[in-house]
Amino acid sequence: MTTIERPAYKVIGSRPVRPDGVEKVTGKAQYAADPRPQGVVFGKILRSPHAHARIVSIDTSEAERHPGVLGIVTAADFPQAEDKVQDLGEGAVNLRELSDNILASEKVLYRGHAIAAVAAASPHEAEAAAQKIRVEYEVLTPVTNVLDAMREDAPLLNETRHTKMMGGQHSERPSNIAAYNQFKAGDADAGLAESDLVVEREFTTSMVHQGYIEPQSSTASWNADGTITIWTSTQGAFVVRAQVAEVLRIPVARIKVIPMEIGGGFGGKIPIYLDPVAALLSKKSGRPVKLSMNRTEVFEGTGPTSGTVISVKAGAKDGKLHAVQATLRYEAGAYPGSPVGAGAMTMLAPYDLEHVEIHTFDVVVNKPKTSAYRAPGSPAAAFAMESVVDELARTLKIDPLQFRLNSASKEGTKQVTGVPFARIGNEEVLNTAMTHPHYTAPIEGPYRGRGVASGYWFNGGMQSSVVVAVNPDGTVNLVEGSTDIGGTRASLAMQLAETLSIPYDAIRPIVADTDSIGHNDVTGGSRTTVASGMAVYQAGQDVIREMSSRAARLWSVTPEDVSYEDGVFHCLKDSTKELTFKELAAQGARTGGPIAGRASLVARGAGGAFGTHIVDVEVDPGTGKTTILRYTAVQDVGTAIHPSYVEGQIQGGVVQGIGWALNEEFVYDENGRMLNSSFLDYRMPTALDVPLIDAVIVEVPNPGHPYGVRGVGEVPIVPPLAAIANAVADATGHRFTQLPLSPRRLIEELDGGD
Amino acid sequence: MEAFDYVAPRTLDEVYGHLNNGKRTLFMAGGTDVIVQLREGRRECDLLIDLKRIEQLTSYAFDSEGTLVIGAAAPLARIYEDVDVRRRLPGLVDAASLIGGIQIQSRASLGGNLCNASPAADSSPALIALGATLVIASVSGRREIPVEEFFLGPGRNALEPGELLVEVRIPAQPPRSGTRYLRFIPRNEMDIAVASAGVRVQLAPDSDTLESVRIALGAVGPTVKVVDVTSLAGRTADSATIEEAGRLAAEVATPIDDMRGSIIQRRKLARVLTIRAMEGAIERAKEIR
Numbered sequence A: 001m002t003t004i005e006r007p008a009y010k011v012i013g014s015r016p017v018r019p020d021g022v023e024k025v026t027g028k029a030q031y032a033a034d035p036r037p038q039g040v041v042f043g044k045i046l047r048s049p050h051a052h053a054r055i056v057s058i059d060t061s062e063a064e065r066h067p068g069v070l071g072i073v074t075a076a077d078f079p080q081a082e083d084k085v086q087d088l089g090e091g092a093v094n095l096r097e098l099s100d101n102i103l104a105s106e107k108v109l110y111r112g113h114a115i116a117a118v119a120a121a122s123p124h125e126a127e128a129a130a131q132k133i134r135v136e137y138e139v140l141t142p143v144t145n146v147l148d149a150m151r152e153d154a155p156l157l158n159e160t161r162h163t164k165m166m167g168g169q170h171s172e173r174p175s176n177i178a179a180y181n182q183f184k185a186g187d188a189d190a191g192l193a194e195s196d197l198v199v200e201r202e203f204t205t206s207m208v209h210q211g212y213i214e215p216q217s218s219t220a221s222w223n224a225d226g227t228i229t230i231w232t233s234t235q236g237a238f239v240v241r242a243q244v245a246e247v248l249r250i251p252v253a254r255i256k257v258i259p260m261e262i263g264g265g266f267g268g269k270i271p272i273y274l275d276p277v278a279a280l281l282s283k284k285s286g287r288p289v290k291l292s293m294n295r296t297e298v299f300e301g302t303g304p305t306s307g308t309v310i311s312v313k314a315g316a317k318d319g320k321l322h323a324v325q326a327t328l329r330y331e332a333g334a335y336p337g338s339p340v341g342a343g344a345m346t347m348l349a350p351y352d353l354e355h356v357e358i359h360t361f362d363v364v365v366n367k368p369k370t371s372a373y374r375a376p377g378s379p380a381a382a383f384a385m386e387s388v389v390d391e392l393a394r395t396l397k398i399d400p401l402q403f404r405l406n407s408a409s410k411e412g413t414k415q416v417t418g419v420p421f422a423r424i425g426n427e428e429v430l431n432t433a434m435t436h437p438h439y440t441a442p443i444e445g446p447y448r449g450r451g452v453a454s455g456y457w458f459n460g461g462m463q464s465s466v467v468v469a470v471n472p473d474g475t476v477n478l479v480e481g482s483t484d485i486g487g488t489r490a491s492l493a494m495q496l497a498e499t500l501s502i503p504y505d506a507i508r509p510i511v512a513d514t515d516s517i518g519h520n521d522v523t524g525g526s527r528t529t530v531a532s533g534m535a536v537y538q539a540g541q542d543v544i545r546e547m548s549s550r551a552a553r554l555w556s557v558t559p560e561d562v563s564y565e566d567g568v569f570h571c572l573k574d575s576t577k578e579l580t581f582k583e584l585a586a587q588g589a590r591t592g593g594p595i596a597g598r599a600s601l602v603a604r605g606a607g608g609a610f611g612t613h614i615v616d617v618e619v620d621p622g623t624g625k626t627t628i629l630r631y632t633a634v635q636d637v638g639t640a641i642h643p644s645y646v647e648g649q650i651q652g653g654v655v656q657g658i659g660w661a662l663n664e665e666f667v668y669d670e671n672g673r674m675l676n677s678s679f680l681d682y683r684m685p686t687a688l689d690v691p692l693i694d695a696v697i698v699e700v701p702n703p704g705h706p707y708g709v710r711g712v713g714e715v716p717i718v719p720p721l722a723a724i725a726n727a728v729a730d731a732t733g734h735r736f737t738q739l740p741l742s743p744r745r746l747i748e749e750l751d752g753g754d
Numbered sequence B: 001m002e003a004f005d006y007v008a009p010r011t012l013d014e015v016y017g018h019l020n021n022g023k024r025t026l027f028m029a030g031g032t033d034v035i036v037q038l039r040e041g042r043r044e045c046d047l048l049i050d051l052k053r054i055e056q057l058t059s060y061a062f063d064s065e066g067t068l069v070i071g072a073a074a075p076l077a078r079i080y081e082d083v084d085v086r087r088r089l090p091g092l093v094d095a096a097s098l099i100g101g102i103q104i105q106s107r108a109s110l111g112g113n114l115c116n117a118s119p120a121a122d123s124s125p126a127l128i129a130l131g132a133t134l135v136i137a138s139v140s141g142r143r144e145i146p147v148e149e150f151f152l153g154p155g156r157n158a159l160e161p162g163e164l165l166v167e168v169r170i171p172a173q174p175p176r177s178g179t180r181y182l183r184f185i186p187r188n189e190m191d192i193a194v195a196s197a198g199v200r201v202q203l204a205p206d207s208d209t210l211e212s213v214r215i216a217l218g219a220v221g222p223t224v225k226v227v228d229v230t231s232l233a234g235r236t237a238d239s240a241t242i243e244e245a246g247r248l249a250a251e252v253a254t255p256i257d258d259m260r261g262s263i264i265q266r267r268k269l270a271r272v273l274t275i276r277a278m279e280g281a282i283e284r285a286k287e288i289r
């Protein structure tokens, strides 16, 4: 762990037990499928068997007569949503398309697209009744691959969609290319022409899913007074409230969203799927309605991340990266909005180079609408770029980390957007990786190889709001509004404990519902520990100010004559007078009533971060199987508030990256039907497939944050794809440009099966 | 999933009383295939007969001739945890301890694995290599067939209406023999075999010559493929012979391309797994037990 001029913290950097830990390990924690409000009934969604079809008619009459049925909804029950774009935190959404994605109106655009929903007394009755809804389709030819979808003669998902060009104009012809953009600096053609070595390759990645363990579930109650209560699994209750309000066209004030504990999200639980449907079913049936997905519905009906085709042409000059030309084509799924822009803006972040030209295409295909997935857009772009960088370095016989160091971005380096970096830890991370015992150890043996790669993520700020209430016994309630996914109750409580100079155990963090706290953006973009941490810091300062004035009142001095240090208020006018935090807390009633602090903010200066990974692999030439022998992930985290949870985030990101690199992919047949919509055949790594991942924490404090925190959760999924591909290239002598590096692909590409 | 009746008889006679009455009837041993299939709507039934309460079907023992007689519904974990079984039949343990994970193995049975008749089932190539037979019973009597004759196609077995599988019989293994079962999966657990191979070799007293070889392949055809390796008898147990066995295996394989594997990959795996399983079997044959 590299610590650079770090203040002497008392709580930050320790490893206390998380406040929600006991409830979770004892099975008492309440997840979205758990609440059973009085009179609850069950819903089931009918989904499209076709990847692309026009809905000619929907006949629900037979289903309505099925025993136990209490209500049926279709898109016709939705008010016409507005054709406007709403920012969800990690990605924006057009509300009409959102509405159409929740229940299809005119066309179904992917297999699994929801069409109607039934509420019935039991789940079995709902399921049987849903099968009795008669839908007449005019089946259309699907297009499931980004290159096919870009062809001029491709079947169009939406005949009225034209490509949105830079500057806002639209293409003349309708197209599946929803948007085209470019980023330019210097002169890439000239830069490549004067390079010592140029490598050009095209890379393909498959659509992959976040694979959270808890399927989506939502329970809604449309109450007699016209208010709606929703218990749901989400990364952001306020964003659910806003989306439901827009889709149903009712004011947010009438909707209360209660965020339950969440069994993973990774970006996939930002958009809504079930909530407004459950609400409408509740309105029709007069009962609370529970809608839960099964795993197949999660795979087929929720948002994974894009499959991509990325071309890169890169030149090196004088042992450094000199010029890059790239074209990024990302599948958006059924509606526009892939993370291709983020791919373009992150892929060159580790480098300081003069000549850049990147073209991006956001392309709709007949697959589920993509949603955010951990560092959305960055891993696939890094796979392409870091593979090419590896090839440049190896061909030039320069150590691949040294090559990166020669070309490394630093404070002041201009990004592809033209915005210069603030203080970043790229070089510190590279130096730490180069001297790590893993990197200095030899790698020997046939079919063994080592790979490295770097990765970057911006990290988000956005809105947070917290309230801190001091109890008379000196404990503190911390009321926040961010779903706790990766241990943020702990990381926020720790920052508050540090600010207030009181023990961690004295703080009770509570994740409140949307009626009980100001707006909080999603837990996404690695923002919560950063942004809600800033809010917690400011609210803590607010409490100290308030308590100083209470002490001043007791001591008959002005608040300026009170100082607070190490948990004790001192009177500057009389050194015999002092009160501990706890003692003063007990004086609340006598000094002006309950003591509270608050803060609401838009966090700026979130602080981007870099990771560099080192991996050793062994390939079995007989079976094509790649075994991860050793994995080291070095990452700048700014300040590790709770090092165990930071390590956990890094390890978790790497595991998902290993899955993406080696086996995970959505497999489709020619009709656009997903063939592997189960955890048996969608092969995420199991505990036996990954070694212990050594997470190496580098701390280059973020100057934009009171405790120097940078976002942690997303960076670690960026480098693994390329690091593993580079290691496999080292082990086999063959450069793979298509993911996943499944045994099948290795066998077929390495020796054609001989 | 539709509602169905459930019974858990204690004797085979009670079972017979529930059969031949026109109801769509399914047996359940561990339920690790059948429950999943019912829930996913891949199968339907009016009556589910739980076989786990029938002592004869859930016990196992070596008889006086050294044959291991396993009740068709006995849980895998109990079999492979038995020290005698581990010592005498490591080839069976290879397969039984691979199926699913610990939770699955605590319920799943050999009978269920065989009756489900998946071409990728892990027990069948191993049992065929071991020369096992199956005892099938009905109200009118018992019959016994070799395992390799039990499979008719994917999901189809040789049971007639009114019949059930009651025993798996694994004969005492010949002297100087060894059996090894290997499968390939892309992950290290929770996966279905992309291809698999069970191999038994018996060495001649000189320990260098092959007296007999049995090879069975999984997941490279609609049913388990038995490889004709009579040509290998009498040959030296060296790498050339083992390579030859691998070549013969790849020739017999008639795999399909599907989401779990390709033809090229499966044919290569048939060869590689046969070679590796044969090496393991020879090693075991040379061990003094």
Ligand SMILES: Cc1cc2nc3c(=O)[nH]c(=O)nc-3n(C[C@H](O)[C@H](O)[C@H](O)COP(=O)(O)OP(=O)(O)OC[C@H]3O[C@@H](n4cnc5c(N)ncnc54)[C@H](O)[C@@H]3O)c2cc1C
Pocket: B026, B027, B028, B029, B030, B031, B032, B033, B034, B035, B036, B051, B072, B073, B098, B099, B100, B101, B104, B107, B108, B109, B110, B111, B112, B113, B114, B115, B116, B120, B121, B122, B123, B159, B163, B164, B165, B166, B190, B191, B192, B193
């Ligand atoms: C998570 C998971 C992982 C798995 N992994 C593997 C694996 O790695 N390898 C593998 O081969 N399989 C695997 N399986 C499949 C399954 O576990 C095995 O096939 C298991 O051996 C089935 O045994 P069972 O006792 O549970 O069968 P059941 O589900 O009870 O029965 C299976 C079929 O056989 C019939 N049947 C059962 N007993 C009799 C009888 N005595 N007579 C007539 N018919 C009968 C049933 O009607 C049913 O059709 C896995 C399953 C799951 C859920």
